[in-house]
Every structure is written in structure tokens, then in C-alpha cells.
Amino acid sequence: MAYPLRSALFALDAESAHRATIAALRVWGSVGAPFRTSIPDASLPVQLAGISFPNPVGLAAGLDKNGEAITGLFALGFGAVEIGTLTPRPQPGNPKPRLFRLAEDEAVINRMGFNNDGLQAALERVAKLKQRQGVLGINVGANKDSPDRVADYSAGVARAAPLADYLTINVSSPNTPGLRDLQSRPALDELLAAVDRSRMLAGGTRRPVFLKIAPDLDRAGIEGAIRAAVDNRVDALIVSNTTVSRPPLRSSLAGQAGGLSGAPLRELARAKLAEARMIAAGALPLISAGGIDSADEARRRIDMGAVLVQVYSALVYRGPGLAREMLRGLAAR
Numbered sequence: 591m592a593y594p595l596r597s598a599l600f601a602l603d604a605e606s607a608h609r610a611t612i613a614a615l616r617v618w619g620s621v622g623a624p625f626r627t628s629i630p631d632a633s634l635p636v637q638l639a640g641i642s643f644p645n646p647v648g649l650a651a652g653l654d655k656n657g658e659a660i661t662g663l664f665a666l667g668f669g670a671v672e673i674g675t676l677t678p679r680p681q682p683g684n685p686k687p688r689l690f691r692l693a694e695d696e697a698v699i700n701r702m703g704f705n706n707d708g709l710q711a712a713l714e715r716v717a718k719l720k721q722r723q724g725v726l727g728i729n730v731g732a733n734k735d736s737p738d739r740v741a742d743y744s745a746g747v748a749r750a751a752p753l754a755d756y757l758t759i760n761v762s763s764p765n766t767p768g769l770r771d772l773q774s775r776p777a778l779d780e781l782l783a784a785v786d787r788s789r790m791l792a793g794g795t796r797r798p799v800f801l802k803i804a805p806d807l808d809r810a811g812i813e814g815a816i817r818a819a820v821d822n823r824v825d826a827l828i829v830s831n832t833t834v835s836r837p838p839l840r841s842s843l844a845g846q847a848g849g850l851s852g853a854p855l856r857e858l859a860r861a862k863l864a865e866a867r868m869i870a871a872g873a874l875p876l877i878s879a880g881g882i883d884s885a886d887e888a889r890r891r892i893d894m895g896a897v898l899v900q901v902y903s904a905l906v907y908r909g910p911g912l913a914r915e916m917l918r919g920l921a922a923r
Contacts, residue, residue, distance in 0.1 A: 593908070593909030593910070593911065594909075596909065599611065600691070600693070603687065603689075604687075604689040604690055604691045604698070605686065605687070605688065605689045608653075608689065611653075612653075612654060612658055612659050614662075615654075615658075615659035615662035615663060615666075616658050616659040616662060617662075618659075618662040618665060619659055619660065619661030619662030619663070619664075619665060620661065620662075634646065634669075634917065634920065634921060636669070636897060636898060638798075638825075638826060638875055638897050638898060639756060639798035639800075639825035639826060639875070640798065641725055641755055641756060641798060642725075643669045643670055643724070643725050643898060644669040644723075644724050644725070645667075645668075645669035645917055645920075646669060646888070646892065646897070646898045646899060646920070647667070647668060647669055647888060647898075647899060647901065647913050647916050647917060647920070648668055648669055648670035648671070648672060648725075648727075648877075648898055648899065648900045648901075649663055649668045649670065649671045649672060649900065649901065649902065649913075650672060650879050650900035650901060650902040651672040651673065651674045651675055651727070651729035651758060651760065651802075651902075652674075652675070652700075652702075652902055653902055653905070654671070654673050655673065655674060655675065655676070655705065655706045655707075655712075656673070656676075656706055656707045656711060656712050656715070657673040657712040657713075657715045657716050657728075658715065660673065660715075660716070660719060660722070660726065661719065661723075664722065664723035664724045665723065666910050666911075666912075666913050666914070667913035667914040667917055668724060668913050669724050669725060669898075670724055670725040670726070670727055670755075670898070670900075671724060671725075671726055671727070672726075672727035672728070672729050672758060672900070673712060673716075673726070673727070673728055673729065674706070674712070674728055674729030674730060674731070674758070674760070675704050675706065675729045675730065675731040675760045675763065676706050676708070676709045676712050676728065676729065676730055676731065676746065676750070677704050677706060677708065677709065677730075677731050677732060677733045677742065677746070678708065678709055678732075678733060678736075678742050678745050678746055678749075679708050679733050680706065680707050680708035680711070681703075681704060681705065681706065681708075681733055681734060681735075682705055683702050683703035683704060683705025683706075684701050684702060684703035684705070684765060688700060688701045688702050688703065688848070689701075689702060690843045690846050690848075691843075691906060692839060692840075692841035692843050692844065692852070693841070693907075694839075694840040694841045695839050695840055695841050695844075695852065695853060695854050696852050696853040696854075696883070696903075696904075696907045697839065697841070697850060697851065697852035697853055697854045697855075697903065698850070698851050698852050698903045698906060699843065699844075699846045699847075699848045699849065699850050699851075700765070700832065700848050700849055700851070701764075701765045701846075701847055701848030701849070702765060702848075703734065703765045703766060704731050704733075704734065704763065704765070704766055709730070709746055709749055709750065710749075712728075713749065713750060713753055716728075716753045716754075717753060725755045725756065726753075726754060726755050727754060727755060727756045727757065727758055727800070728750040728753070728754040728756075728757055728758070729757075729758040729760050729802070730743060730746035730747060730750060730757060730758070730759065730760065731743070731746070731760045731761075731763065731766070731769070732766070732769065734766050734767070739769075739772065739781075740780055740781050740784050741784075743759060743781055743784065743785055744784040744785060744787070744788040745788070747759075747785050747788045747789050747797075747799070748788040748789070751788070751789050751790075751791055751797040752791060754797060755798075756797065756798040756799070756800055756825070757785075757789065757797055757798070757799050757800070758799075758800045758801070758802050758828065759781070759782070759785060759799060759800070759801050759802065759824075760802050760831070761773050761778070761781065761801075761802070761803075762802050762803050762804035762830065762831035763831060763832075763849065764804070764806075764831075764832065764833075764834045764848065764849045765848060765849060770804055770806075773803060773804065773807065773811065773814075773815055774811065774814060775814045775817070775818050778814070778815060778818040779818050779821065779822060782799075782801070782818055782819065782821075782822035782824060783822050785799055785822075786799070786822050786823055796823075798825040798826070799823075799824050799825055800824065800825060800826045800827070800828055800877065801815065801819050801824045801826075801827055801828065802827075802828040802830070802831055803815050803827065803828070803829060803830055803831065804830055804831050804832075804833070805829070805830035805831065805832075805833045805835075805855065805858045805859055805862045805880060806833055806834055806835060807862070809865060809869070812862065812865055812866055812869055813869050815827070816866065816869050816870050816873070816874055819874055820870075820873050820874055824874065825875070826874065826875040826876065826877055826897070827866060827870070827874050827875070827876055827877065828877045828878075828879055828900065829859070829862050829863050829866045829876055829877070829878055829879070829880075829896075830858075830859055830862050830863075830879060830880055831849065831879075831880075832848075832849025832850055832851045832855070832880075833849060833850050833851075833855055833858060833880075834848075834849060834850070835850070835858065836850065837854045837857070837858070838854075839854060851880065851881075851902065851903040852881065852903035852904065852906075852907070853881055853883065853903075853904075854881070855880040855881040856880065856881025856882075856887070857881075858880065858881075859878065859879065859880025859881050859882075860881075860890075860891070860894065862880075863876060863878045863891060863894050863895065863896060864894055864895075867894065867895035875897045876895055876896050876897060877896060877897060877898045877899070877900060878891035878892075878894070878896035878898075878899050878900070879899065879900040879901070879902075881904075882899050882900070882901050882904065883901065883904035883907070883908055883912070884915075884916065884919065885915065885916045885917075885918070885919020885920050885922075885923070886919065888916055888919075888920060889919075889920060889923055901913070901916075
């Protein structure tokens with residue numbers, strides 16, 4: 591599906607196009623966003639973890655890692671925008687090239703490696719926001735060279751909690767060596783217990799925390815993650831991150847290392863959502879991500895048990911009007 595400027599963006603390498611997109615959204619947020627049109631529909635608001643989401647379509651972490659274009663992203667229609675993944679200290683990420691478009695498959699492979707300006711720089715930007723048109727999530731991770739990754743997550747949550755509407759714990763990226771080991775018990779229990787302590791706000795309230803898992807977990811892994819999440823008062827489970835598996839792909843870039851996202855992830859993401867719903871049995875709300883590119887697919891995930899959905903890679907191929915198209919479709923249903 592073509593959209594204005596797609597040809598120009600696709601003429602650039604994927605990471606340069608990404609940076610150009612963030613720059614454009616930053617300008618749009620400061621200049622053009624006040625002229626956006628809204629999609630009023632009383633049936634779209636969603637309640638989760640004590641938060642009122644204007645609509646069930648959220649932006650997944652990864653697009654705006656540093657919180658540079660939050661206002662512009664809300665202006666596209668998203669009910670929630672999740673920035674990050676942010677680490678306590680800035681880090682450059684993995685060597686380039688590290689982001690690849692698989693256009694024939696409407697997919698993306700990335701091995702970015704938590705490249706970001708550091709938590710403090712992003713929080714300073716968030717603090718300067720004049721207003722928010724939706725729910726802001728802050729996704730936190732650990733530095734690659736950290737001697738204590740649990741401490742990184744705990745510190746990240748403590749620092750971000752006063753400015754976030756919710757926090758996401760990302761232990762499911764495949765691009766930081768050893769990070770996914772934190773999805774298993776007892777390491778996950780230790781991490782989530784520390785996070786539960788650090789998310790306390792003044793007055794004794796707790797900032798909602800979501801846990802994002804990988805689609806590559808088997809049933810036992812999903813069950814362990816859900817039990818740890820329930821035991822440690824996590825508010826929702828995001829199913830799921832990118833996959834290191836490779837379904838049949840047409841692109842010559844299919845062999846690139848990293849996490850695969852986009853349309854080829856759809857069937858796996860559906861399957862893991864269904865598995866998580868069966869295991870959780872209502873004890874933990876679910877958010878679905880992976881291969882969602884239309885109102886029909888969003889509706890399907892909601893019917894499968896998701897409270898909210900998140901998109902990212904589909905924006906590369908469907909364009910900036912995607913969220914509004916999805917909302918119009920959902921409202922019509």
C-alpha cells in the first residue's frame with residue numbers, strides 16, 4: 591500500500607529513513623499537530639490497570655526510542671505511545687547496518703541493541719511536554735555492559751515512574767546477549783520483585799508495570815513468565831516482541847541476524863496470544879503485538895482476548911495514517 595513520501599523514504603537505507611521519520615514527526619508535533627482531526631467514538635476508550643486509554647491502538651516501543659516525537663505520534667491517533675527501550679546510561683547499540691526492510695514480506699529485521707541517549711535525556715524531554723493526547727508508556731531495559739541488570743531495571747523504573755502512565759519491562763529483546771535469560775524463573779522473580787519495590791510513588795501509589803515477553807518462549811516458558819508476573823503484581827503482559835525464528839520469507843535479507851517483525855510474525859503472535867490467554871485464565875490482562883496491520887487484525891486479537899493492541903512495523907508499509915484507519919474500522923464494528 592503506497593502512501594505519500596514512501597518512495598522517498600524507501601530510497602534511503604532503513605535506519606536513515608527511521609531517523610528522517612522521527613525528525614518529521616517531531617516537527618509535526620510542534621507545528622502541525624494542533625490541526626489534526628479527531629475520531630470521536632464513545633465505544634473506543636479502554637480501561638486497563640486503572641488507566642483510561644482513549645482507544646485500544648497503541649504504538650509499540652522501538653520507533654521513538656528517545657522520546658523525541660511524542661506529540662507528533664499522539665497526533666497520528668494512537669491511544670498510547672510507548673517510548674524506549676531506555677537504559678540507565680546512553681549506549682550506541684550494535685554496529686551498523688542493523689535495521690533491514692524485507693519489502694517483499696512486509697517485514698523488518700532489527701538488531702539495534704538498545705541504542706538510545708539514556709534514560710535521563712528522554713525523561714527531560716517528557717518533562718517538557720505541555721500536554722498529552724493519550725497514555726504514555728516508558729519501556730526500560732538494561733545496559734549491555736551492566737554488571738547488575740536487575741539494578742538497571744529497578745533504577746530505570748524508579749526514575750521513570752513519576753513521568754510515565756505505565757512502565758514496560760523489556761527482557762525479551764534478542765539483540766542484547768543474555769537478556770532473554772531474565773524471562774525465566776527464578777531470575778524473573780528477582781527482577782520483578784525489585785521493580786515492584788521501585789515503582790512506588792509519593793503517597794504510596796504504584797505505577798502500573800507491564801511485562802513484554804518473546805514469541806519464542808515455549809508453553810513452559812510462557813507459563814513461568816505469567817506465574818512470575820502474577821506473583822509479583824505485574825499489571826499486564828505484552829505478547830510479544832520480535833522473533834529469532836524465520837518462517838518462510840521471500841526477501842534476500844531473510845538471513846540477517848536479529849529480531850523479525852511485521853506480517854510474517856502474525857501467525858506466531860496469534861498462537862502465543864492464544865496460549866497466554868489459556869494459561870493466564872483471566873489472572874493477567876493481555877496486550878497483543880506482532881503482525882497487526884489493520885482494523886480486522888486488531889479486532890481479531892481483541893476477540894482472542896487482548897485488551898489492547900500495539901503496532902510498529904506495519905507503519906513502515908502502511909504509512910502514518912494506519913492508526914486512524916484502524917480506529918475508523920474498529921469504530922464501524
